[in-house]
Amino acid sequence: MKGWYIPARPDQLTGESTAWFASFWSFCSNYLQQRFDNDWCLSPEQSISLKVGSRTVPRQLIVRSSVGKNNITPLPQNTSILDVRTPPPLPVDIDHHDGLNIFKLPLALISCAPTFFRQNPTEARAALSTIQSGSDILGRLLESGQPIVAGRLAGAFRNIRKRKNSRRYNQDHESSWL
Numbered sequence: 001m002k003g004w005y006i007p008a009r010p011d012q013l014t015g016e017s018t019a020w021f022a023s024f025w026s027f028c029s030n031y032l033q034q035r036f037d038n039d040w041c042l043s044p045e046q047s048i049s050l051k052v053g054s055r056t057v058p059r060q061l062i063v064r065s066s067v068g069k070n071n072i073t074p075l076p077q078n079t080s081i082l083d084v085r086t087p088p089p090l091p092v093d094i095d096h097h098d099g100l101n102i103f104k105l106p107l108a109l110i111s112c113a114p115t116f117f118r119q120n121p122t123e124a125r126a127a128l129s130t131i132q133s134g135s136d137i138l139g140r141l142l143e144s145g146q147p148i149v150a151g152r153l154a155g156a157f158r159n160i161r162k163r164k165n166s167r168r169y170n171q172d173h174e175s176s177w178l
Contacts, residue, residue: 029099041088044111047102052126
Protein backbone atom coordinates (compact mmCIF):
# COMPACT_ATOMS: atom_id res chain seq x y z
CA MET A 1 0.00 0.00 0.00
CA LYS A 2 1.53 3.31 -1.03
CA GLY A 3 2.80 5.41 1.83
CA TRP A 4 2.79 2.60 4.39
CA TYR A 5 5.90 0.69 5.27
CA ILE A 6 6.54 -2.19 7.59
CA PRO A 7 10.09 -2.64 8.80
CA ALA A 8 11.57 -6.03 8.11
CA ARG A 9 14.99 -7.58 8.42
CA PRO A 10 17.15 -6.96 5.36
CA ASP A 11 17.94 -10.65 5.05
CA GLN A 12 14.26 -11.62 5.13
CA LEU A 13 13.09 -13.56 2.08
CA THR A 14 10.50 -12.04 -0.23
CA GLY A 15 7.03 -13.20 0.75
CA GLU A 16 8.02 -13.94 4.37
CA SER A 17 5.01 -13.21 6.59
CA THR A 18 6.60 -12.68 10.01
CA ALA A 19 7.00 -8.89 9.77
CA TRP A 20 3.44 -8.43 8.51
CA PHE A 21 1.75 -10.53 11.16
CA ALA A 22 3.92 -9.04 13.92
CA SER A 23 2.90 -5.51 12.93
CA PHE A 24 -0.70 -6.12 11.79
CA TRP A 25 -2.52 -4.61 14.77
CA SER A 26 -0.23 -1.60 14.99
CA PHE A 27 -0.65 -1.00 11.27
CA CYS A 28 -4.46 -1.27 11.52
CA SER A 29 -4.57 1.13 14.45
CA ASN A 30 -2.58 3.78 12.60
CA TYR A 31 -4.19 3.21 9.21
CA LEU A 32 -7.77 3.30 10.51
CA GLN A 33 -7.12 6.37 12.65
CA GLN A 34 -5.64 8.22 9.70
CA ARG A 35 -8.37 7.10 7.31
CA PHE A 36 -11.44 7.55 9.53
CA ASP A 37 -10.19 9.84 12.32
CA ASN A 38 -12.20 8.68 15.39
CA ASP A 39 -15.25 7.63 13.39
CA TRP A 40 -14.59 3.90 13.41
CA CYS A 41 -14.79 0.78 15.53
CA LEU A 42 -13.89 -2.85 14.95
CA SER A 43 -16.74 -5.35 14.66
CA PRO A 44 -18.34 -6.71 17.84
CA GLU A 45 -16.86 -10.15 17.16
CA GLN A 46 -13.32 -8.82 16.75
CA SER A 47 -13.83 -6.61 19.80
CA ILE A 48 -14.66 -9.66 21.91
CA SER A 49 -11.64 -11.54 20.61
CA LEU A 50 -9.26 -8.70 21.43
CA LYS A 51 -10.89 -8.08 24.80
CA VAL A 52 -10.19 -11.67 25.90
CA GLY A 53 -6.61 -11.54 24.65
CA SER A 54 -6.79 -13.20 21.25
CA ARG A 55 -4.43 -11.36 18.92
CA THR A 56 -4.94 -13.78 16.04
CA VAL A 57 -4.89 -11.88 12.76
CA PRO A 58 -8.20 -12.35 10.94
CA ARG A 59 -8.36 -12.95 7.19
CA GLN A 60 -10.72 -9.98 6.98
CA LEU A 61 -10.94 -7.26 9.61
CA ILE A 62 -14.41 -5.70 9.64
CA VAL A 63 -14.52 -2.03 10.56
CA ARG A 64 -17.65 0.03 11.16
CA SER A 65 -17.57 3.69 10.16
CA SER A 66 -20.28 6.17 9.20
CA VAL A 67 -18.01 7.23 6.32
CA GLY A 68 -17.14 3.68 5.28
CA LYS A 69 -17.54 2.81 1.63
CA ASN A 70 -18.51 -0.89 1.93
CA ASN A 71 -15.17 -1.58 0.35
CA ILE A 72 -12.50 -4.24 0.74
CA THR A 73 -8.92 -3.03 1.06
CA PRO A 74 -6.55 -5.88 0.23
CA LEU A 75 -3.54 -6.23 2.50
CA PRO A 76 -0.47 -8.47 2.42
CA GLN A 77 -0.61 -12.20 3.13
CA ASN A 78 -4.24 -12.67 2.00
CA THR A 79 -5.62 -10.33 4.67
CA SER A 80 -7.96 -7.40 4.11
CA ILE A 81 -10.01 -4.69 5.75
CA LEU A 82 -13.71 -4.41 5.01
CA ASP A 83 -14.99 -0.96 5.92
CA VAL A 84 -18.76 -1.08 6.38
CA ARG A 85 -20.89 2.04 6.27
CA THR A 86 -22.48 1.59 9.65
CA PRO A 87 -22.12 4.15 12.41
CA PRO A 88 -19.86 2.96 15.20
CA PRO A 89 -21.26 2.84 18.73
CA LEU A 90 -21.50 6.00 20.76
CA PRO A 91 -18.19 7.10 22.32
CA VAL A 92 -19.37 5.90 25.77
CA ASP A 93 -19.71 2.39 24.30
CA ILE A 94 -16.19 2.26 22.85
CA ASP A 95 -13.06 1.01 24.59
CA HIS A 96 -9.59 1.81 23.35
CA HIS A 97 -7.37 -1.25 23.22
CA ASP A 98 -3.79 -0.76 22.01
CA GLY A 99 -4.89 2.11 19.76
CA LEU A 100 -7.87 0.19 18.38
CA ASN A 101 -11.46 1.32 18.88
CA ILE A 102 -13.46 -1.67 20.07
CA PHE A 103 -16.96 -2.25 21.45
CA LYS A 104 -17.28 -2.36 25.22
CA LEU A 105 -17.85 -5.98 26.15
CA PRO A 106 -21.55 -5.90 27.16
CA LEU A 107 -22.55 -4.19 23.90
CA ALA A 108 -20.25 -6.47 21.89
CA LEU A 109 -21.93 -9.57 23.36
CA ILE A 110 -25.35 -8.16 22.50
CA SER A 111 -24.32 -7.06 19.00
CA CYS A 112 -22.25 -10.01 17.82
CA ALA A 113 -23.58 -12.52 15.32
CA PRO A 114 -25.17 -15.67 16.79
CA THR A 115 -22.59 -17.79 14.98
CA PHE A 116 -19.79 -16.22 17.04
CA PHE A 117 -20.71 -18.38 20.05
CA ARG A 118 -20.53 -21.60 17.98
CA GLN A 119 -17.44 -20.68 15.96
CA ASN A 120 -15.44 -19.21 18.86
CA PRO A 121 -16.60 -21.06 21.99
CA THR A 122 -13.41 -20.43 23.99
CA GLU A 123 -13.45 -16.70 23.35
CA ALA A 124 -17.19 -16.49 24.00
CA ARG A 125 -16.86 -18.31 27.33
CA ALA A 126 -13.91 -16.16 28.35
CA ALA A 127 -15.87 -12.99 27.56
CA LEU A 128 -19.00 -14.18 29.37
CA SER A 129 -16.99 -15.14 32.43
CA THR A 130 -15.73 -11.56 32.81
CA ILE A 131 -19.26 -10.20 33.17
CA GLN A 132 -19.64 -9.58 36.90
CA SER A 133 -23.38 -9.08 36.98
CA GLY A 134 -26.33 -9.67 34.71
CA SER A 135 -27.22 -6.01 35.14
CA ASP A 136 -24.13 -5.14 33.07
CA ILE A 137 -26.00 -6.47 30.04
CA LEU A 138 -29.63 -6.57 31.13
CA GLY A 139 -30.28 -2.84 30.88
CA ARG A 140 -29.02 -2.79 27.32
CA LEU A 141 -31.16 -5.76 26.35
CA LEU A 142 -34.30 -4.29 27.85
CA GLU A 143 -33.79 -0.90 26.24
CA SER A 144 -33.14 -2.42 22.81
CA GLY A 145 -36.03 -4.90 22.94
CA GLN A 146 -34.15 -7.94 21.68
CA PRO A 147 -35.76 -11.07 23.16
CA ILE A 148 -33.88 -13.48 20.89
CA VAL A 149 -30.53 -12.02 21.94
CA ALA A 150 -31.64 -12.13 25.60
CA GLY A 151 -32.43 -15.84 25.22
CA ARG A 152 -29.12 -16.54 23.49
CA LEU A 153 -27.14 -14.79 26.25
CA ALA A 154 -29.16 -16.54 28.97
CA GLY A 155 -28.31 -19.85 27.33
CA ALA A 156 -24.66 -18.86 27.03
CA PHE A 157 -24.48 -17.94 30.72
CA ARG A 158 -26.17 -21.22 31.58
CA ASN A 159 -23.60 -23.01 29.45
CA ILE A 160 -20.71 -21.55 31.44
CA ARG A 161 -22.51 -22.32 34.70
CA LYS A 162 -23.47 -18.78 35.60
CA ARG A 163 -26.97 -19.88 36.48
CA LYS A 164 -27.54 -16.92 38.74
CA ASN A 165 -27.10 -14.53 35.79
CA SER A 166 -29.15 -16.65 33.40
CA ARG A 167 -32.07 -16.94 35.85
CA ARG A 168 -32.05 -13.19 36.33
CA TYR A 169 -32.12 -12.64 32.55
CA ASN A 170 -35.06 -15.01 32.19
CA GLN A 171 -37.03 -13.50 35.08
CA ASP A 172 -36.44 -9.88 34.05
CA HIS A 173 -36.90 -10.73 30.39
CA GLU A 174 -40.22 -12.52 30.89
CA SER A 175 -41.69 -9.80 33.08
CA SER A 176 -40.59 -7.03 30.73
CA TRP A 177 -42.00 -8.63 27.58
CA LEU A 178 -45.47 -9.40 28.87
